[in-house]
Amino acid sequence: MSPVSFGPSDVQNPHNLLWAHVPESYWLTKALLFDFDWILLEISKPSRVMPDYEASRSTLEGLKETFQLLRKFEIRLAVTSNLSQETVVSELARLNLANDFDNIRCFEDAKRLKPNAELHLFTMETLGVRAGKAVAFETSLGGVRAAKAAGIFCVGTPELNGEADFHLSSFTEKPLLALLEEIDRLKRALLEKENLSPTPRR
Numbered sequence: 001m002s003p004v005s006f007g008p009s010d011v012q013n014p015h016n017l018l019w020a021h022v023p024e025s026y027w028l029t030k031a032l033l034f035d036f037d038w039i040l041l042e043i044s045k046p047s048r049v050m051p052d053y054e055a056s057r058s059t060l061e062g063l064k065e066t067f068q069l070l071r072k073f074e075i076r077l078a079v080t081s082n083l084s085q086e087t088v089v090s091e092l093a094r095l096n097l098a099n100d101f102d103n104i105r106c107f108e109d110a111k112r113l114k115p116n117a118e119l120h121l122f123t124m125e126t127l128g129v130r131a132g133k134a135v136a137f138e139t140s141l142g143g144v145r146a147a148k149a150a151g152i153f154c155v156g157t158p159e160l161n162g163e164a165d166f167h168l169s170s171f172t173e174k175p176l177l178a179l180l181e182e183i184d185r186l187k188r189a190l191l192e193k194e195n196l197s198p199t200p201r202r
Contacts, residue, residue, distance in 0.1 A: 028184050029075060030133040033123055033152065036081035036088050036106075037139040039063075041157070042170060043095065051175040060095060062172045067100040069176060078103040078123045080136075080143075082113040103127055115142035117149035124150070132191065135183060137171065138164065153187045165190065 045059045052069075053062060067077060078101055081088050085106045092098035103126050110118040124134055131151035138144045138156055144163045147154035156164025166186055168174075174182075 028133060028187060029135055029180060031076040031078060031124065031127050031129040031135070032070065033078045033080055033120060033134060033136040033147070035136075035138045035140070035143050036079050036083060036091075037143075038137045038157075038171070039079065039092070039095075039097065041139060042172070045170060050172045051178075052172075059170070059172065060097075064097060064100065066172055066176055067097070071100070076102045076127050076129065078105065078127060080114075080119045080123055081106045082119075083107060085109075114140070115145035115149070117146050120146055120150035120152055124152075132187070135187075137168075153183065153190065155183070 042063050043058075043060045047058045049055070050057065050062045052066070070077060079088060079092070081104075083106055085104070085108050088106050089098055089104060092101070092104070098104075103123055105119050105123045105126070107113065109122060110116070112118045120136060124131060134152045136143070136147035136150075136152045136154045138147055138154055138160070141160065141163055144154050144156050144160055153166070154164045155166045155168055158167050158169055161167055166183060168179075171179075
């Protein structure tokens with residue numbers, strides 16, 4: 001049995017969404033925490049046809065539409081950064097992305113920055129989400145270490161192979177539901193492995 005606790009709603013797919021069926025990851029993943037640099041990396045990529053959209057579009061357009069879709073699934077979105085609030089919020093506002101996030105935590109919000117877990121822990125506390133229900137997207141080794149120290153499943157860029165739990169070049173490179181399902185399966189496998197690990201002798 002999975003170590004994750006589920007209530008009655010966890011075995012019922014929601015209705016009136018874009019698709020009739022929503023994967024189990026809808027219930028396990030309740031929050032996505034993006035490092036600010038991940039957002040900048042995403043929008044720097046050239047326009048292309050994305051799996052969830054028929055026509056080619058800019059990565060900024062695709063990212064915003066994906067964020068809006070995630071909100072329909074009631075998945076909360078946050079940004080974490082070692083930079084200042086002014087820098088992060090002003091750039092997100094310029095990109096018309098600031099209002100897509102439920103929470104933005106930066107330099108001013110923590111005494112200890114990444115690779116310390118404080119920003120991630122504060123963000124989850126604010127969102128009301130446990131670590132097992134969150135996924136962090138990080139672009140640096142310090143960010144990966146911060147996410148793992150907070151107990152969060154971490155997605156890293158390809159150059160962080162061997163450090164993060166999963167790797168992506170872009171958040172929009174795969175169909176959204178397929179990506180959530182894949183992350184969900186890996187999260188469950190890690191949780192099961194941890195649950196089955198023998199207790200260290202004292």
